Amino acid sequence: MAARETNPSFMNGVPELLILRLLQQDEMYGYEIVQAIRSRTDTVISVGEGVVYPVLHGLERDGALASRRRTVKGRSRIYYSVTAVGSHRLADLSKTWSNMAAAIQRMLMGGQHAEGIQ
Amino acid sequence: MAARETNPSFMNGVPELLILRLLQQDEMYGYEIVQAIRSRTDTVISVGEGVVYPVLHGLERDGALASRRRTVKGRSRIYYSVTAVGSHRLADLSKTWSNMAAAIQRMLMGGQHAEGIQ
DNA sequence: TTGCAATGCCTCGAACCTCGAGGTACTGTA
């Protein structure tokens, strides 16, 4: 009971968006993505491997990502890159995200309604 | 099978944030909140009654909201208002949201890392 | 008067996502 430490988690769908974005800039592998998100957001956002791998598999299944196995320094890695489908998907998600974030921001800042600022 | 029409849903936790924010400005009732969110965001964001009522009940249970029943024009409504606890909670959620939204925005816009824009 | 849309409240199950823990395997180093 009591106020359970329910973490806000505004995260729904965000991992997919960020992963797509990162892979559009650089070919990367799962383990690397987990750390890249942490470091590039100064740990504000942190997605575990339990989230990244399933998302990676799902995106590949949908044809949004392509993968190739490479061995670097005795380490086997699976590098992912964005396909045309994935690129289109990123554009969509990105746009949707921006619209929603802007709408929310407006509500948090703005006064009553979308009244004339006069 | 095929690509399931999975709506992006970047929505996690957002309903609670918006509801708290609206109620901080005006005392409102459930049905009204549903429409207020739709209209103030130009339908960019739309939360159904199936989301609003449970959230309202949960927030009240946690002491973040106070309610009082009023009958207006033969219509019985339950008006909610934010308590001190709720106000504090809104501040927290608001801050968390801003941080995350900013971090994501940075990743979507920015180049590689947090490089000098120069 | 009948009928239907809108107002208002509420709940339930399906579907979805994320989290954290736990597993396997290999390399490098103390």
Add this chain to the structure above:
DNA sequence: TACAGTACCTCGAGGTTCGAGGCATTGCAA
């Protein structure tokens, strides 16, 4: 030899949202 780090993966629990459906009342139009 042992442990930390790299690298992959899966599973169950827990939390949210969605959509449909239910109930009751008021108001307006046919």
